[in-house]
Amino acid sequence: MQSQAELKHAEHSEFVSFTVAGQAFCLQIKQIREIRRWSPVTVLPHAPHDVLGVMNLRGAVIPIYDLSARFGLETTEASERNVVIVVAVQDKPVGLLAESVSEIISINPDDIQDTPAVDSRNTMDFIQGIISHDGGMVRIINLEAVISVPEQVF
Amino acid sequence: MAGSIQDTFFEECEELLEAMDEGLTAIEGGDQDPETVNAVFRAVHSIKGGAGAFGLEELVAFAHKFETVFDDVRSNKLELDSKLIQLLFRASDHLADLVTTSRDGGQTDAEHHDVLIKALEEYIDEEEEEIVFEPMGFGGLDTGGLPDLPLPDLDDLPAVDAMPAAPAGPVESLYKIRFHPLKEMFATGNEPFFLLQALSDMGTMEVTLDDSELPGFDTMDLDESYLAWDIELRSKEPRSVIEAVFEFVEGLCELTLAAEEAAASEEAGDDDAALAALNAAFGSAPAEGEPADPAPLAEAAPAEPKPAPVAEPAAEKAPVKAEESAPPPAKTENRGPKPTLRVELERVDRLINAVGELIINHSMLAQQIANLDAGDLRDVEIELEGFKNLARDIQEGVMAIRAQPVKPLFQRMARIVREASAATGKTCKLVTEGEATEVDKTVIERLSDPLTHILRNAVDHGIESPDDREAAGKGKVGEIKLSASHRSGSVYIEIKDDGAGVNRPRVKQIAIDKGLIPENAELTDNEIDNLLFLPGFSTAKEISNLSGRGVGMDVVKNAVTSLGGRVNVTSTPGKGSVFSIILPLTLAVMDGMVVSVGGQTMVVPITSIVETMRGNDEMVNNLGADGTLLSIRGNFVPVCDVADALGLKDPFAEHQKPGVFLLVETETGQRSALAVDDIHDQRQVVIKSLDGVCGNIDGVSAATILGDGKIAMILDPESIIAASPAAAFDPDRRVSNAIAS
Numbered sequence: 001m002q003s004q005a006e007l008k009h010a011e012h013s014e015f016v017s018f019t020v021a022g023q024a025f026c027l028q029i030k031q032i033r034e035i036r037r038w039s040p041v042t043v044l045p046h047a048p049h050d051v052l053g054v055m056n057l058r059g060a061v062i063p064i065y066d067l068s069a070r071f072g073l074e075t076t077e078a079s080e081r082n083v084v085i086v087v088a089v090q091d092k093p094v095g096l097l098a099e100s101v102s103e104i105i106s107i108n109p110d111d112i113q114d115t116p117a118v119d120s121r122n123t124m125d126f127i128q129g130i131i132s133h134d135g136g137m138v139r140i141i142n143l144e145a146v147i148s149v150p151e152q153v154f
Numbered sequence: 155m156a157g158s159i160q161d162t163f164f165e166e167c168e169e170l171l172e173a174m175d176e177g178l179t180a181i182e183g184g185d186q187d188p189e190t191v192n193a194v195f196r197a198v199h200s201i202k203g204g205a206g207a208f209g210l211e212e213l214v215a216f217a218h219k220f221e222t223v224f225d226d227v228r229s230n231k232l233e234l235d236s237k238l239i240q241l242l243f244r245a246s247d248h249l250a251d252l253v254t255t256s257r258d259g260g261q262t263d264a265e266h267h268d269v270l271i272k273a274l275e276e277y278i279d280e281e282e283e284e285i286v287f288e289p290m291g292f293g294g295l296d297t298g299g300l301p302d303l304p305l306p307d308l309d310d311l312p313a314v315d316a317m318p319a320a321p322a323g324p325v326e327s328l329y330k331i332r333f334h335p336l337k338e339m340f341a342t343g344n345e346p347f348f349l350l351q352a353l354s355d356m357g358t359m360e361v362t363l364d365d366s367e368l369p370g371f372d373t374m375d376l377d378e379s380y381l382a383w384d385i386e387l388r389s390k391e392p393r394s395v396i397e398a399v400f401e402f403v404e405g406l407c408e409l410t411l412a413a414e415e416a417a418a419s420e421e422a423g424d425d426d427a428a429l430a431a432l433n434a435a436f437g438s439a440p441a442e443g444e445p446a447d448p449a450p451l452a453e454a455a456p457a458e459p460k461p462a463p464v465a466e467p468a469a470e471k472a473p474v475k476a477e478e479s480a481p482p483p484a485k486t487e488n489r490g491p492k493p494t495l496r497v498e499l500e501r502v503d504r505l506i507n508a509v510g511e512l513i514i515n516h517s518m519l520a521q522q523i524a525n526l527d528a529g530d531l532r533d534v535e536i537e538l539e540g541f542k543n544l545a546r547d548i549q550e551g552v553m554a555i556r557a558q559p560v561k562p563l564f565q566r567m568a569r570i571v572r573e574a575s576a577a578t579g580k581t582c583k584l585v586t587e588g589e590a591t592e593v594d595k596t597v598i599e600r601l602s603d604p605l606t607h608i609l610r611n612a613v614d615h616g617i618e619s620p621d622d623r624e625a626a627g628k629g630k631v632g633e634i635k636l637s638a639s640h641r642s643g644s645v646y647i648e649i650k651d652d653g654a655g656v657n658r659p660r661v662k663q664i665a666i667d668k669g670l671i672p673e674n675a676e677l678t679d680n681e682i683d684n685l686l687f688l689p690g691f692s693t694a695k696e697i698s699n700l701s702g703r704g705v706g707m708d709v710v711k712n713a714v715t716s717l718g719g720r721v722n723v724t725s726t727p728g729k730g731s732v733f734s735i736i737l738p739l740t741l742a743v744m745d746g747m748v749v750s751v752g753g754q755t756m757v758v759p760i761t762s763i764v765e766t767m768r769g770n771d772e773m774v775n776n777l778g779a780d781g782t783l784l785s786i787r788g789n790f791v792p793v794c795d796v797a798d799a800l801g802l803k804d805p806f807a808e809h810q811k812p813g814v815f816l817l818v819e820t821e822t823g824q825r826s827a828l829a830v831d832d833i834h835d836q837r838q839v840v841i842k843s844l845d846g847v848c849g850n851i852d853g854v855s856a857a858t859i860l861g862d863g864k865i866a867m868i869l870d871p872e873s874i875i876a877a878s879p880a881a882a883f884d885p886d887r888r889v890s891n892a893i894a895s
């Protein structure tokens with residue numbers, strides 16, 4: 001897992017920002033494999049509420065998570081306007097449903113701030129740090145934390 | 155480079171060990187055919203030869219002892235009694251262990267090694283221990299350059315140093331040898347120089363080069379072999395040792411060997427006949443031609459096919475192959491292997507994936523065309539049908555590449571039974587049946603552990619001690635039968651023992667003691683038998699080395715389930731138990747019925763469906779608040795709503811009666827009706843594993859991709875029935891749930 005300290009040592013890195021339930025989040029660009037338009041998924045029986053189902057990605061079966069539900073926000077009513085961000089964790093592709101992709105931002109690692117403690121455990125666990133951008137706040141997602149937990153939920 | 159040659163060697167070892175085991179088993183079964191003995195001998199010898207090339211000394215030393223004993227068997231100096239056969243079996247097991255440790259590192263049991271060596275040595279008559287000639291070419295390869303023919307360097311052959319001195323006494327005899335290598339011999343990387351060198355080490359030798367068949371420069375075929383050597387060798391060595399020198403080029407050269415000693419003449423006559431036949435089989439090689447200046451050509455012939463060292467391990471196999479393609483007279487039985495190709499498994503898997511995509515692609519295309527708003531599509535549909543058949547052909551062909559006979563697996567199992575018998579002091583024999591049954595390679599690999607487990611259990615718990623068996627009026631030797639067969643799209647593997655059977659009262663008591671079932675559970679005999687598969691169940695009174703470490707049969711169940719199969723046990727007290735493993739034929743494709751359930755498209759394996767029917771109100775009867783029974787021609791079977799079982803039912807939706815029922819039968823013969831919304835189609839689907847995508851989902855065995863590119867879940871009827879809420883109310887069924895899940 002990439003720690004805060006490591007992030008800070010890195011050179012300028014590029015992040016892709018996107019919105020989930022109205023809040024701005026971002027992932028490092030090298031963590032992202034591709035971004036696809038949402039298309040209906042196949043529901044997995046007995047799946048937790050934040051696992052939307054599975055999708056066919058060029059012949060591979062990949063699970064799709066609802067980021068919003070995962071962060072403890074409301075469940076997304078997925079539609080054509082939404083996007084699936086395909087990331088790879090340990091070489092296994094996983095899709096993350098987000099509302100929409102905003103832009104690519106270049107960040108000086110020194111600008112990354114620690115997440116101040118707030119009373120929202122669910123979200124806090126998945127946030128690695130925050131950055132200020134264009135007067136707003138962008139949350140950096142801790143990808144491993146987002147992906148790893150649901151495996152045990154089943 | 156060296157690594158890959160060594161890999162090849164180990165791969166060949168696997169085959170050779172198999173051949174050896176097969177031969178020994180045949181001999182044990184009373185096969186008197188000298189060719190069988192020879193086959194085993196050759197296998198050991200080839201392993202020794204290859205091992206020598208890679209400096210695997212322990213392996214060489216052991217194989218040498220093994221081979222020496224076997225050579226005496228071959229020449230009828232030793233009689234094959236059951237004691238010796240058992241020893242040979244143990245030796246062959248140990249040889250396999252040595253090969254494994256040489257490959258993977260690690261240590262073999264040194265004590266066991268010494269015991270076996272001693273046991274083997276008891277059979278070796280010191281006087282007779284022959285000098286066994288090391289295969290050619292490995293030691294002296296770096297000689298490079300061109301051979302100085304008649305001047306062998308005695309120190310050059312490492313093999314000789316290791317040999318005991320030739321026994322004193324035998325009379326020196328004069329061997330007249332004519333040796334004419336065929337071009338095939340060079341093609342397999344053999345080198346006449348080393349043969350001659352080996353001969354020269356056995357005594358005094360005079361070599362005359364016969365270049366009379368050399369054509370002129372213009373007419374010479376560079377690949378042809380024109381040279382022959384006449385050799386006069388004075389040696390004290392017995393004839394067999396001289397012959398051994400040429401063992402690896404048998405069939406690759408024209409060879410006549412005549413000894414002046416009268417004693418050998420009869421044998422020689424035989425061999426000459428054999429050689430003549432061999433030569434006839436190969437046709438006489440060189441064309442007649444004008445003799446030419448010998449000097450440059452003498453160089454040319456042996457030099458041009460100078461073998462690269464890489465070719466050597468391949469050459470190892472030459473004698474076996476040569477004999478099979480041109481067998482010595484009268485031993486032709488159809489034993490010769492068909493030509494085969496060694497391919498990396500990964501390449502085949504890539505092909506299989508591609509074919510899977512092709513089939514999916516076909517159904518997508520078919521769907522698109524069907525959706526087209528075009529006029530006459532009949533021609534397109536006919537072509538499309540052809541496309542489908544071709545894709546299916548390719549798919550079957552590719553799957554056939556992966557399919558392998560279970561024979562090697564079964565052979566390994568014979569060893570498990572031997573060892574288990576030895577460890578428990580029981581006497582058992584393993585009988586195998588249906589060894590030619592072909593199963594997907596992955597299945598074979600992953601069946602090894604569960605089979606081992608079941609067999610050890612059968613020996614440890616199933617088969618009684620010899621005394622008990624006699625008291626029960628059975629033969630002393632317990633019999634375990636391992637059989638494989640294809641039945642209706644599945645592979646059946648059965649392990650049947652004639653032991654005591656499952657001790658049901660004890661099994662039940664243990665399950666209760668361990669809290670696996672409630673004390674008042676009423677179980678059928680079959681259910682009690684299947685308690686064995688519960689995790690943490692072990693009936694061994696004491697923990698023995700073999701089985702009963704508490705991680706018993708549930709491991710078997712897990713392994714089989716992960717292959718998409720099922721395992722089941724039935725037992726008759728006093729008569730024995732039968733473990734049946736039922737596996738899907740392939741892991742890649744299956745025939746499925748496409749149905750819709752709770753708004754989702756899903757696939758049910760055809761093999762589990764007995765019957766389908768459209769239901770009406772009269773057929774569905776309520777039983778209690780939630781239970782439903784379906785009446786089929788007067789019989790009532792419980793209904794299991796699939797959408798309910800999978801948690802897909804919208805609780806707020808109006809309760810509607812499902813329209814279609816799939817009648818399925820479980821392993822134990824129970825029938826249930828799966829209620830689904832509708833049936834769409836019946837088609838071949840490509841199985842996509844959900845491993846790594848998500849954990850185990852109750853009721854779902856895998857996924858597939860349908861024609862529209864959507865993923866559909868492949869259902870597992872058995873676990874759906876087990877998981878259905880209706881089943882949970884029934885105390886009996888709860889146990890079967892625990893067993894099934």
